[in-house]
Amino acid sequence: MTKDECKQVVLDIIAEIAPDEELGDVKGEVPLREQLDLDSMDFLDIVMELRKQHGIEVPEADYSHLASLDSCAEYLTPKFNALV
Amino acid sequence: MIESRVVITGVGLTAPIGNSLAEFRQSLLQGQAGISRIDMRYMGQVLAGVCDFDALRYQKKKELRVGTRAGSISIYCAREALLDAGLEAENLASDRTGIYVGTTEHGNVETENEVYNISQFDYDTKYWSHHHNPRTVSNNPAGEVSLNLKVHGPAYTVGAACAAGNLGLVHALQMLRLGEVDLAIAGGVSESVRTFGIFAGFKSQGALAEHEDPNKASRPFDLKRNGIVVSEGGALYTLERLEDAQTRGAKIYGEIVGYHVNSDATDYVLPNPARQAECMRAALGRAGMQPGDIDIINTHATATPMGDIQECAAIGEVFTDCPKTQVNNTKGYIGHAMGAAGALELAGNLPAFEDGLVHPTINVDELDPKCDLPGLVINETKPAKRVDAILNNSFGMLGINSALIVKRFSN
Numbered sequence: 251m252t253k254d255e256c257k258q259v260v261l262d263i264i265a266e267i268a269p270d271e272e273l274g275d276v277k278g279e280v281p282l283r284e285q286l287d288l289d290s291m292d293f294l295d296i297v298m299e300l301r302k303q304h305g306i307e308v309p310e311a312d313y314s315h316l317a318s319l320d321s322c323a324e325y326l327t328p329k330f331n332a333l334v
Numbered sequence: 335m336i337e338s339r340v341v342i343t344g345v346g347l348t349a350p351i352g353n354s355l356a357e358f359r360q361s362l363l364q365g366q367a368g369i370s371r372i373d374m375r376y377m378g379q380v381l382a383g384v385c386d387f388d389a390l391r392y393q394k395k396k397e398l399r400v401g402t403r404a405g406s407i408s409i410y411c412a413r414e415a416l417l418d419a420g421l422e423a424e425n426l427a428s429d430r431t432g433i434y435v436g437t438t439e440h441g442n443v444e445t446e447n448e449v450y451n452i453s454q455f456d457y458d459t460k461y462w463s464h465h466h467n468p469r470t471v472s473n474n475p476a477g478e479v480s481l482n483l484k485v486h487g488p489a490y491t492v493g494a495a496c497a498a499g500n501l502g503l504v505h506a507l508q509m510l511r512l513g514e515v516d517l518a519i520a521g522g523v524s525e526s527v528r529t530f531g532i533f534a535g536f537k538s539q540g541a542l543a544e545h546e547d548p549n550k551a552s553r554p555f556d557l558k559r560n561g562i563v564v565s566e567g568g569a570l571y572t573l574e575r576l577e578d579a580q581t582r583g584a585k586i587y588g589e590i591v592g593y594h595v596n597s598d599a600t601d602y603v604l605p606n607p608a609r610q611a612e613c614m615r616a617a618l619g620r621a622g623m624q625p626g627d628i629d630i631i632n633t634h635a636t637a638t639p640m641g642d643i644q645e646c647a648a649i650g651e652v653f654t655d656c657p658k659t660q661v662n663n664t665k666g667y668i669g670h671a672m673g674a675a676g677a678l679e680l681a682g683n684l685p686a687f688e689d690g691l692v693h694p695t696i697n698v699d700e701l702d703p704k705c706d707l708p709g710l711v712i713n714e715t716k717p718a719k720r721v722d723a724i725l726n727n728s729f730g731m732l733g734i735n736s737a738l739i740v741k742r743f744s745n
Contacts, residue, residue, distance in 0.1 A: 269395035291400070294464045302461060 251330040253323035259304070259330070260296070260322045264288075267295040278320040300326070305333060340507045341743060342587040343579050344419025344572035346411040347681050350383035350565055350668045354414065358678075359685045362693035363715050367549035367667045369563055375450065375530045381543060381551045382527040383565025383669035392482065402444060402469050403525035403566070405478030407674075408435055411570035412479045412519045419572040419584060421517070423483040432515035433476045433489035434506045435570070436498030436522030438673035438730070440491065441470035442529035475523050487515055495730025496634070497595070498522045499569065499676030500738045504593045506573045516578060521677035523568035532672075536562055539603070541638050543669075552670070553697035554635040554642055554663045555705040555712075562636050563669030569677035587684050588724075588740040592621025598733025605641055610648035610735050614725065617737035618652075626656040627723055628739070630692055632679045633663045634727040635705075636670045643704045645727065650707055660709045660718060663695035676728030680740065686721040687742045 251259075261273055264286070271286050282288055293316060300306040306329050308316065315325035345355045350368035352358035361368065374380040389398055389406045392413045398406060412433070416423055448466050455461040468474065473490045480489035488509070494501040499522030506520030526532050536542040543561040545551035552563040571587075579586055594616035598606035618625060631649060635642040653659050664679040671678050686692060694711045701712065726738040 267396070267399070269399065287396075291464060298461070298463065302455070 251327055253327050256323045256327040256330060257319045260319060260326070263296055263299045263303070266299065267292055276319060279318060281317045282319065304330065306330065338511050339576035339589055340510050340573055341576050341579050341589045342571050342684070342740070343574050343584040344415040344421065345569065345587065345681055345684065346414025346416070346418060347567070347569040347678060348385040348387040348407060348410055349567045349671065349678055350385055353385070353387040355418070355681055355685065358682060362664065362667060362682050363691060365694065365696050365713070367552070367696060369548040369551055369669055371548055372527065374533055375446070377530055377533060380533050381545070381548050381563050383563060383567065383671065384527055385567050397482070400465055401478050402474055403528055404437065404440055404475040404523050407523045407525060407566065407568040408475040408479045408570065409482045411521065411523065411568040412483065415519060415570045415572045421572065423485070426483070426485060427516055428484065428486045430516040431485045431487040432506065432509050432518045433479050433485065433487070434502045434509070434518060434520040435476040435479070435491045436500070436502030436673050436677065437472070437475060437491045437493055438495050438498055438524060438526065440472050440474055442531050443525055444469040446529055446531060479519065494734050494736070495732060496670065496672050496675055497728040497730040497734045497736040498673035499678065499680070500593070500726060500728040500736040501595065502677060503571065503573070503590065503738060504595060504736065507590050507593065510573060510575050516574070518573040519570050520573055521568065521570040522673040522675070524566050524672035524674040526564050526672045527566045532564055536564065543637060550697050552637050552665050554633070554637045554665050554695055555702055555710065556698045557700040557702045559637040559639065559642065561638055565669035565671040567668065567671040567674040567678055569674055569681045571677070586743040588687060589743050590738065591741045592617040592623065592739035593737065594620060595734070595736045598735065600733060603731055605644045605729055606733060607644045607648035607651070609733065610645060610727070610729060611651045613735040614648065614652045614727070614737045617725065617739050621739045621741070623723065623739065625653045626659065628653070628656070628659050628725045629718055629721040630683050630686060630724045631659060631661045632683050632724065632726045633661060634675070634729045635663050636665055642702070645729070646705045646707050656709070658719070660692045660711050660716065661707050662692055662711045666696040676726060676736065676738070679728070680724070680726045680738065683724050683726070684740070686718065686724070690718050690721055692716045692718050692721070
């Protein structure tokens with residue numbers, strides 16, 4: 251999986267948990283909470299969907315890696331690739 | 335102590351036969367039922383009363399995903415009631431507005447969903463949703479309204495089995511009279527068609543209705559009635575002290591002049607007609623009225639073989655020699671809307687103050703002789719000379735009884 255593919259996986263999850271948001275212009279380097287109406291429960295939803303849909307575990311200590319699309323890709327891409 | 339007079343100034347509702355008071359009333363007068371077959375987890379198809387209101391009118395998609403159906407029904411009804419009352423949520427005296435939502439139960443739907451969810455993951459509880467607790471706390475439906483309206487006054491539910499719709503109104507009236515709030519949004523809601531447990535429980539009890547024609551399944555007072563059709567829905571009202579309503583020139587639907595709540599203390603499920611009769615008498619006493627002053631009695635009767643007979647016995651005992659009193663029922667149309675039932679059924683009769691019509695109880699092909707009350711309106715709408723007072727019965731499991739009396743408003 252490439253980092254861009256990883257970002258798309260995260261965006262697909264965000265589309266499910268924040269269905270009112272327009273996701274076409276999300277900037278990779280800007281924190282998601284500054285661009286989208288997401289709260290702490292929504293981030294828990296992202297963690298849960300990564301677990302449910304992809305078998306990826308994100309320990310609480312690592313939640314900060316989910317701050318932006320770029321940091322998500324940085325953190326999650328190796329985890330996805332380790333699954334294969 | 336002189337008690338404040340409390341009046342109804344707005345109605346918001348959703349029922350299987352209408353998403354506004356006007357639609358609901360029209361269906362009742364036309365004898366149009368709204369029961370359908372739905373798929374129920376573990377059970378196959380069951381009969382149910384399902385609402386089709388536009389939830390996105392007042393909520394975002396995310397709110398629907400995170401919240402509950404009971405919350406969504408409550409928000410729709412509350413917003414519609416405020417609109418009807420000519421009140422804007424943004425301009426309410428926020429900390430002086432109370433939200434009191436009657437519920438039969440809350441949390442079954444959400445808990446069943448989570449148990450099913452983790453069953454897909456070998457019952458590993460790490461897949462249990464963090465939304466479970468805010469969804470299942472018993473104040474959820476009222477709390478979701480407060481979040482949606484941004485109202486900061488007291489917002490909680492009143493748990494009272496299937497008497498809850500009346501209880502929400504009774505509690506609101508008490509809070510207005512105590513001066514705790516200046517505006518109350520109150521009534522009852524139900525999301526019960528989404529929990530298999532209620533259907534399965536009634537089925538095990540031998541109290542779940544079945545009929546090849548869904549719209550004939552709920553048949554109070556009919557000899558061949560065979561149980562309850564479970565429904566969802568809601569009805570919330572705006573209640574105000576009379577002087578406040580008049581000061582702002584509000585439309586007044588009616589005045590709550592009497593109520594009573596008591597308990598059978600005899601059985602978990604079987605009703606007790608002696609206590610039901612006491613409840614109706616006490617409500618009349620509080621209103622300073624005689625039985626013959628009541629023009630319409632809305633019966634709670636749910637179409638169980640025993641419950642209908644017991645309530646008719648209670649009414650027959652209290653309402654002797656009352657030639658103008660007519661008796662009806664709404665469950666043939668919409669099934670049993672559980673925590674919403676009392677509030678919805680009251681709404682169904684409220685327009686009678688204006689149109690002078692008494693909607694019938696439908697699906698009575700062969701009247702059970704034990705339910706043959708004088709004044710029972712069956713299958714066809716009847717005109718009344720004039721409707722001045724409605725008595726609204728609503729009873730529930732564990733023997734809770736409630737009777738509410740609403741009178742045509744007069745200075």
